[in-house]
Amino acid sequence: MQRSLSIEPEKCTGCLQCELACSLDNEGAFNPSKSRIRVFKFEDEGRFVPYTCTQCAEAWCLKACPVDAISLDPETGAKVVSDALCVGCKVCTIACPFGTINYNQDTGKVIKCDLCEGEPECATACPTDAITYIDANWTGLERMRAWAQRTDAGAGAAE
Amino acid sequence: MAWTGKILRVDLGTGTCASEPLNMEWAQNYLGQRGLATKYYVEECDPKVDPLSPDNKMIMTTGPLTGTCASTAGRYSVVTKGALTGAIACSNSGGFFGNEMKNAGWDMIIFEGKSANPVYLLVENDNARLLDASEFWGTSVWDTEEGIKKKHNDPHIRVASIGLSGERGVKFACVVNDMDRAAGRSGVGTVMGSKNLKAVAIRGTQGVRVKDFAAFRAATDAGKAVLAENAVTGQGLPAYGTQVLMNVINEVGALPTRNHLDVQFEGAGDISAEKMVEKRQSDGKANLITNAACFACTIGCGRVSQIERTHFTVKDRPEYQGAKGGLEYEAAWALGAATGVGDLDTLTFANFICNEQGFDPISFGATVGAAMELYETGVITKEQTGGIELKFGSAEALAEVTELTGRGEGFGAEIGLGSKLLCEKYGHPELSMSVKGQEFPAYDSRGIQGMGLTYATSNRGACHLRSYTVASEILGIPEKTDPLVADGKAGLVKAFQDATAAFDSSGLCIFTSFAWTLEDVAPQIDAACDGEWSAERLLEVGERVWNLERQFNLAAGFTGKDDNLPARLLKDAAKAGPAKGLTNQLDKMLPEYYEVRGWTPDGVPTNETLSRLGV
Numbered sequence: 140m141q142r143s144l145s146i147e148p149e150k151c152t153g154c155l156q157c158e159l160a161c162s163l164d165n166e167g168a169f170n171p172s173k174s175r176i177r178v179f180k181f182e183d184e185g186r187f188v189p190y191t192c193t194q195c196a197e198a199w200c201l202k203a204c205p206v207d208a209i210s211l212d213p214e215t216g217a218k219v220v221s222d223a224l225c226v227g228c229k230v231c232t233i234a235c236p237f238g239t240i241n242y243n244q245d246t247g248k249v250i251k252c253d254l255c256e257g258e259p260e261c262a263t264a265c266p267t268d269a270i271t272y273i274d275a276n277w278t279g280l281e282r283m284r285a286w287a288q289r290t291d292a293g294a295g296a297a298e
Numbered sequence: 299m300a301w302t303g304k305i306l307r308v309d310l311g312t313g314t315c316a317s318e319p320l321n322m323e324w325a326q327n328y329l330g331q332r333g334l335a336t337k338y339y340v341e342e343c344d345p346k347v348d349p350l351s352p353d354n355k356m357i358m359t360t361g362p363l364t365g366t367c368a369s370t371a372g373r374y375s376v377v378t379k380g381a382l383t384g385a386i387a388c389s390n391s392g393g394f395f396g397n398e399m400k401n402a403g404w405d406m407i408i409f410e411g412k413s414a415n416p417v418y419l420l421v422e423n424d425n426a427r428l429l430d431a432s433e434f435w436g437t438s439v440w441d442t443e444e445g446i447k448k449k450h451n452d453p454h455i456r457v458a459s460i461g462l463s464g465e466r467g468v469k470f471a472c473v474v475n476d477m478d479r480a481a482g483r484s485g486v487g488t489v490m491g492s493k494n495l496k497a498v499a500i501r502g503t504q505g506v507r508v509k510d511f512a513a514f515r516a517a518t519d520a521g522k523a524v525l526a527e528n529a530v531t532g533q534g535l536p537a538y539g540t541q542v543l544m545n546v547i548n549e550v551g552a553l554p555t556r557n558h559l560d561v562q563f564e565g566a567g568d569i570s571a572e573k574m575v576e577k578r579q580s581d582g583k584a585n586l587i588t589n590a591a592c593f594a595c596t597i598g599c600g601r602v603s604q605i606e607r608t609h610f611t612v613k614d615r616p617e618y619q620g621a622k623g624g625l626e627y628e629a630a631w632a633l634g635a636a637t638g639v640g641d642l643d644t645l646t647f648a649n650f651i652c653n654e655q656g657f658d659p660i661s662f663g664a665t666v667g668a669a670m671e672l673y674e675t676g677v678i679t680k681e682q683t684g685g686i687e688l689k690f691g692s693a694e695a696l697a698e699v700t701e702l703t704g705r706g707e708g709f710g711a712e713i714g715l716g717s718k719l720l721c722e723k724y725g726h727p728e729l730s731m732s733v734k735g736q737e738f739p740a741y742d743s744r745g746i747q748g749m750g751l752t753y754a755t756s757n758r759g760a761c762h763l764r765s766y767t768v769a770s771e772i773l774g775i776p777e778k779t780d781p782l783v784a785d786g787k788a789g790l791v792k793a794f795q796d797a798t799a800a801f802d803s804s805g806l807c808i809f810t811s812f813a814w815t816l817e818d819v820a821p822q823i824d825a826a827c828d829g830e831w832s833a834e835r836l837l838e839v840g841e842r843v844w845n846l847e848r849q850f851n852l853a854a855g856f857t858g859k860d861d862n863l864p865a866r867l868l869k870d871a872a873k874a875g876p877a878k879g880l881t882n883q884l885d886k887m888l889p890e891y892y893e894v895r896g897w898t899p900d901g902v903p904t905n906e907t908l909s910r911l912g913v
């Protein structure tokens with residue numbers, strides 16, 4: 140069973156623990172500027188929104204790469220960049236409609252979320268459960284449950 | 299490790315920026331941030347220096363944990379001689395600026411001299427330069443922050459700046475970063491303004507490293523678990539913010555009201571945390587939109603608030619109608635109870651303006667309270683206020699005087715003197731509710747005895763963030779003591795002061811200490827920093843810092859006589875509540891305090907104490 144990152148912005152406080160965990164795992168230092176997940180703050184609305192790669196089934200980045208540096212990890216479903224193969228042409232960054240694959244000047248390669256080989260550090264670090272790692276087929280389950288509770292279907296059974 | 303080992307020295311007179319190595323021996327003795335920057339400051343500055351002269355220096359400083367994943371590890375401080383107090387000042391701020399400074403590779407930035415023209419410092423990793431700030435001078439903190447990001451086409455730049463109040467000499471101006479986080483007290487923003495330094499803008503991408511990443515992860519995870527499980531840091535603060543205290547402190551009869559004339563405020567419920575989450579009848583929305591965290595903080599006590607759009611303060615002013623940094627307890631108290639104003643949205647508006655123009659809501663609200671008393675007793679007239687009816691409880695007067703103070707105009711310039719100079723000017727020094735020139739925060743020391751000693755002996759003037767004995771006396775952390783008795787408070791205050799100085803030197807937020815002791819902090823520092831760090835060693839660092847600050851103040855001209863409280867708290871008994879009939883018993887606590895500190899009966903550290911601590 141594959142799992143997906145599920146993001147619930149309404150729980151996010153903007154603490155950036157996810158960015159710290161991501162950069163530590165990938166860069167060996169606390170460096171939010173190199174995080175594969177980014178948290179956006181919408182000042183006037185008081186909203187914080189974490190955003191990262193959703194691992195498209197038919198990934199634009201993977202298809203666009205001219206040197207096949209991006210491959211599918213069949214275990215996790217992650218699209219993973221091979222540093223050995225990437226030539227830093229940045230075509231994938233143009234192809235991705237969501238902007239979640241980005242160039243890293245320091246290495247001359249692109250960086251994106253690889254789901255940490257099935258144990259995403261951001262989800263582990265998030266103190267509010269705004270990021271969780273759940274069944275890829277049922278990322279909507281909690282929202283369904285919340286709406287289900289608000290209907291009156293089955294109310295008679297309680298009487 | 300943990301320290302970057304580099305200091306940026308900025309000479310505003312010559313316009314030069316230079317890198318120098320951090321004194322690692324001092325780092326081992328003073329840790330970082332408050333302690334280490336104070337050590338640099340006292341070594342480099344004449345204690346008698348005029349805070350607003352070019353000879354005064356201003357240091358922005360991080361702690362060794364700043365920029366790491368330790369919970370709340372995003373803090374930085376501004377250390378200088380305070381414009382409001384003339385004492386050593388260290389004002390601590392959260393937000394995201396501290397991390398950026400650390401990620402750019404700097405432990406500290408030392409500013410010296412004065413620029414001939416308005417400038418701002420731009421730091422991009424190793425590269426630092428002073429740039430012309432004439433387009434930002436005369437604008438608010440909010441416009442400056444936005445303007446700098448736009449100008450350099452980089453939304454990731456973090457900015458700390460001053461507003462109009464800091465440019466125009468309001469004595470309690472702050473340095474504000476990330477729109478609504480502030481190095482708030484003692485007038486550090488006034489010092490920055492006197493140097494013609496409008497802003498510090500930083501972009502850092504170098505990464506922060508610690509000694510042992512695996513041990514550090516384990517230690518910080520353990521620390522986070524303690525915070526999550528604690529009722530205050532795990533539930534109370536995220537849900538209600540520090541405002542959870544409003545009703546609690548009012549009930550124990552320690553909510554200073556109308557310039558400390560009363561100790562309970564009839565409008566407390568209307569300006570409380572509970573009110574902030576209640577849906578308004580008019581538009582069905584609550585004042586509080588959500589909570590927000592500073593960098594790396596797993597508590598998230600920050601408030602994001604929105605004022606009702608038709609409220610008189612924001613009607614036809616869309617720029618104030620969005621969500622912005624909301625009220626925390628000290629601000630709600632100062633803007634509300636201290637002035638007798640019980641309207642939540644007016645206080646929220648005043649708080650917005652404090653952030654926008656960069657001035658301390660505590661000193662501001664308390665000074666307005668003093669001015670209101672002067673007005674009601676006829677000492678200040680309507681002519682002098684420029685037509686403002688400055689009566690206790692007037693929301694309109696508060697809103698107006700807030701905007702004037704933000705711009706340093708009209709009667710706002712008088713308020714900008716702070717309560718001490720204002721009350722002296724009008725011939726009633728006794729009405730200034732302050733110590734060493736700095737106004738009290740939100741706890742009346744007749745109802746919480748330990749806070750009287752805390753205020754009297756605080757090295758930066760009256761302050762709750764130097765020894766928060768409220769934790770023990772009211773909340774029972776780490777153990778409950780009776781707020782109405784003076785016995786035993788000398789030792790309690792010393793213990794809180796020393797531990798707090800250690801927290802403030804680490805890069806962590808003092809709010810963690812609701813759940814953490816230094817036993818929780820030590821493993822985190824030990825895994826991050828070179829050397830071996832135990833709780834005992836941290837406590838000793840704290841005591842060393844406290845004595846260093848004390849020595850500076852004595853050399854600056856303060857004496858034991860300045861460890862005092864206004865007569866109102868020593869002679870006029872509390873009129874109601876559990877403390878009814880009580881005054882603060884400072885005379886019982888102070889001699890014992892000097893003794894447990896190892897100071898002479900005049901409040902001077904003995905040679906023995908100084909050499910034991912290596913000061």
Ligand code: SF4
Nearest residue numbers: 151152154155157265
């Ligand atoms: S760790 Fe969680 S709460 Fe913090 S910024 Fe990331 S998503 Fe938001």
